[in-house]
Amino acid sequence: MPKPFVFEKPAGMRDKLPLFFQASEQIKQQLLNKISVWGYQMVQTPTLEYFDTVGEASAISDQQLFKLLDMEGSTLVLRPDMTAPIARVVSSSMKQVAYPLRLSYSAPVFRAQQREGGRPAEFEQVGVELIGDGTLSAEAEVLALMSDVLKETGIQRFTITIGHIGFVQELFIEILGNAERAEELRRFLFEKNYVGYANFVKNMPLSSIDSARLLKLLECRGGEDALLKAMELAGTEKAKKAVSDLMQLKKILGDYGAEETVNFDFTLLSHMSYYTGIVFEGYAAGIGSPIAGGGRYDDLLSRFERSAPAIGFAVRLDYVMEAIGQMPDTSSRTCILYSGERREEALRIAAEKRSSGTPAVTQDITGVENVDTFTNRFTDVIYLIGKTQGEETK
Amino acid sequence: MTAVLTVAMPKGRIFEEAADMLREAGYPLPPEFEDNRKLIVEAPEAGMRFILAKPMDVPVYVEQGVADVGIAGKDVMIEEERDVYEVLDLKISTCYLAVAGLPGGIKDKVAPKVATKYPEAASKYFREQGEQVEVIKLNGSIELAPLIGLADRIVDIVSSGRTLKENGLVEYEKIMDITSRLIVNPASYRLYSDTIHTLVERLRKVTDSKEAAR
Numbered sequence: 001m002p003k004p005f006v007f008e009k010p011a012g013m014r015d016k017l018p019l020f021f022q023a024s025e026q027i028k029q030q031l032l033n034k035i036s037v038w039g040y041q042m043v044q045t046p047t048l049e050y051f052d053t054v055g056e057a058s059a060i061s062d063q064q065l066f067k068l069l070d071m072e073g074s075t076l077v078l079r080p081d082m083t084a085p086i087a088r089v090v091s092s093s094m095k096q097v098a099y100p101l102r103l104s105y106s107a108p109v110f111r112a113q114q115r116e117g118g119r120p121a122e123f124e125q126v127g128v129e130l131i132g133d134g135t136l137s138a139e140a141e142v143l144a145l146m147s148d149v150l151k152e153t154g155i156q157r158f159t160i161t162i163g164h165i166g167f168v169q170e171l172f173i174e175i176l177g178n179a180e181r182a183e184e185l186r187r188f189l190f191e192k193n194y195v196g197y198a199n200f201v202k203n204m205p206l207s208s209i210d211s212a213r214l215l216k217l218l219e220c221r222g223g224e225d226a227l228l229k230a231m232e233l234a235g236t237e238k239a240k241k242a243v244s245d246l247m248q249l250k251k252i253l254g255d256y257g258a259e260e261t262v263n264f265d266f267t268l269l270s271h272m273s274y275y276t277g278i279v280f281e282g283y284a285a286g287i288g289s290p291i292a293g294g295g296r297y298d299d300l301l302s303r304f305e306r307s308a309p310a311i312g313f314a315v316r317l318d319y320v321m322e323a324i325g326q327m328p329d330t331s332s333r334t335c336i337l338y339s340g341e342r343r344e345e346a347l348r349i350a351a352e353k354r355s356s357g358t359p360a361v362t363q364d365i366t367g368v369e370n371v372d373t374f375t376n377r378f379t380d381v382i383y384l385i386g387k388t389q390g391e392e393t394k
Numbered sequence: 395m396t397a398v399l400t401v402a403m404p405k406g407r408i409f410e411e412a413a414d415m416l417r418e419a420g421y422p423l424p425p426e427f428e429d430n431r432k433l434i435v436e437a438p439e440a441g442m443r444f445i446l447a448k449p450m451d452v453p454v455y456v457e458q459g460v461a462d463v464g465i466a467g468k469d470v471m472i473e474e475e476r477d478v479y480e481v482l483d484l485k486i487s488t489c490y491l492a493v494a495g496l497p498g499g500i501k502d503k504v505a506p507k508v509a510t511k512y513p514e515a516a517s518k519y520f521r522e523q524g525e526q527v528e529v530i531k532l533n534g535s536i537e538l539a540p541l542i543g544l545a546d547r548i549v550d551i552v553s554s555g556r557t558l559k560e561n562g563l564v565e566y567e568k569i570m571d572i573t574s575r576l577i578v579n580p581a582s583y584r585l586y587s588d589t590i591h592t593l594v595e596r597l598r599k600v601t602d603s604k605e606a607a608r
Contacts, residue, residue, distance in 0.1 A: 192580065195482065195575055263584070263587070265584070281584075283584045285581075285585055286459060287459060288458050288459025289477070290581065
């Protein structure tokens with residue numbers, strides 16, 4: 001293996017330079033403010049977790065986990081998502097705090113990338129978890145909040161698509177009879193391969209009614225009509241309940257004024273295998289991958305021995321920044337360029353500016369090689385040079 | 395909402411069939427479409443903009459979202475494993491992926507080598523067969539490999555079988571059938587859902603009527 005160049009970073013790792021960092025922090029703060037006025041409280045969890053606890057529960061595929069060993073030889077992972085760590089916190093340190101819990105976070109997560117270096121292996125997520133509330137009201141709240149948060153980014157055109165893993169699973173089991181075949185079929189939807197799905201269904205020894213039902217699933221998308229179509233397909237009480245729940249959910253979203261931004265698609269399956277009920281993704285024009293996503297995960301908490309229904313979403317800050325595009329540098333920065341004789345004056349002026357909240361840089365002129373290229377970076381330059389009194393402003 | 399769709403078209407083999415198909419589906423494409431050397435062709439009447447790419451690159455453009463939809467062979471889809479929706483089998487450019495080699499079978503049983511343009515698909519196939527082979531990636535003229543002794547077998551797409559025959563090679567096993575697929579970017583699929591589903595339905599009608607006529 002070749003030795004890396006001194007300036008190289010591991011695949012998928014990125015630097016944030018000042019201008020981008022500032023813009024991204026500003027957006028992040030806006031999103032967090034929005035989340036906090038909905039009453040969600042921030043938590044922070046460690047970057048490293050045990051593979052056997054959070055790593056296993058996280059449902060990010062094994063080869064995407066960054067693993068290392070601690071001093072005792074236990075396998076650790078860099079957290080690949082925030083939901084599993086929060087489930088761990090809720091079941092341990094916060095065990096005494098009664099449900100429902102509204103928690104939020106903003107943190108980088110880590111997922112190793114096998115394909116070319118284009119995709120980031122570390123990226124920031126801003127999200128919430130609403131734990132211990134199994135109602136539709138909780139689902140609607142989380143969806144409405146996600147819609148509110150995406151609006152807050154200023155992204156012009158975005159949409160949220162809602163699917164229901166529970167419904168799909170119920171339909172497949174009912175028609176196919178066993179979990180293995182259902183899994184095979186689910187795999188096609190997960191891989192977004194409708195052609196393969198249709199071929200698989202056509203080659204199965206099924207009654208023409210059942211095979212038509214499975215094919216119809218591909219058409220269950222859109223607004224109200226998607227739900228009506230799905231209702232026709234539902235064969236079991238559980239499946240019917242899933243659809244009527246979604247109808248109710250749509251109504252509650254209407255009360256939030258958020259139904260404009262959502263639509264339904266029953267073929268939507270998220271890669272996070274812990275989801276049990278609704279799943280959803282948010283898309284923005286021009287960004288190829290979902291900028292946000294989430295769902296209901298009613299089984300995850302029981303892995304941490306504090307069983308509870310739960311729902312949450314995460315927004316990918318890097319994709320949000322991409323969707324917003326280049327941000328102009330609007331911050332004003334003053335530079336006070338001084339020579340030794342007038343240092344005291346320079347420092348006094350700088351202190352005044354700083355105390356009023358204006359960023360001020362003090363720079364000894366003898367420390368600068370090229371004054372012009374240096375001062376170009378500032379919106380305002382004050383020269384305090386030589387023995388003469390009075391200042392010159394650029 | 396009607397949006398101008400950006401369509402990634404593969405240059406070469408599939409191109410003309412795909413263009414004909416779009417016309418049959420009722421999308422008026424400019425007459426000079428086929429003999430154009432431009433890489434970006436506007437077709438405002440069809441509500442489309444075309445980018446002409448190498449077949450292997452079509453799924454990349456679509457995954458990245460610079461193209462909303464694209465037309466790609468199943469061979470490319472298997473090789474590239476991109477995160478895109480595969481919504482419709484266009485049933486054009488029909489061919490298949492096969493293992494071929496010199497008549498008389500496999501000589502080198504110690505360290506068998508397989509030359510191919512599709513290393514992912516080939517490795518997967520031989521892994522499934524439980525056979526241990528070394529896969530060598532080539533970018534074209536795959537038939538050369540067994541002739542010159544680089545590999546004793548090749549994995550390549552076969553449409554008429556003429557290229558194999560002309561080079562004195564025979565087909566050993568068929569791996570899978572290949573047709574062209576309509577692929578869609580996941581975000582575009584949701585954001586321009588109406589426009590894209592109209593396209594899918596119109597193309598589906600064309601493929602279905604062709605199927606019925608066959």
